Amino acid sequence: MRTFALIAVLGLAGAGAAYAQEAGDNTVYKSKTVYDFEDDNVEGDLQRPDGELVSSINRARHESLIEIRKDFIPEMLKSLEDI
Numbered sequence: 001m002r003t004f005a006l007i008a009v010l011g012l013a014g015a016g017a018a019y020a021q022e023a024g025d026n027t028v029y030k031s032k033t034v035y036d037f038e039d040d041n042v043e044g045d046l047q048r049p050d051g052e053l054v055s056s057i058n059r060a061r062h063e064s065l066i067e068i069r070k071d072f073i074p075e076m077l078k079s080l081e082d083i
Contacts, residue, residue, distance in 0.1 A: 069075075
């Protein structure tokens with residue numbers, strides 16, 4: 001099943017590359033393109049969202065989740081003595 005899927009993918013990739021090469025042979029690009037919109041009237045309304053603009057909400061203040069142990073330094077010194 002995997003081999004069939006691999007062959008199908010490779011076949012489609014090769015076909016796409018061949019088609020892209022055929023389409024690109026006759027393409028000629030101009031060095032400069034000019035669009036003239038002088039006679040056209042463009043009318044429209046300003047699009048904006050309905051409703052009120054909500055400013056950012058202040059971030060909640062939480063206590064620190066890190067608790068500093070009061071006996072940390074004595075325990076650290078004790079572990080050094082054991083070495």
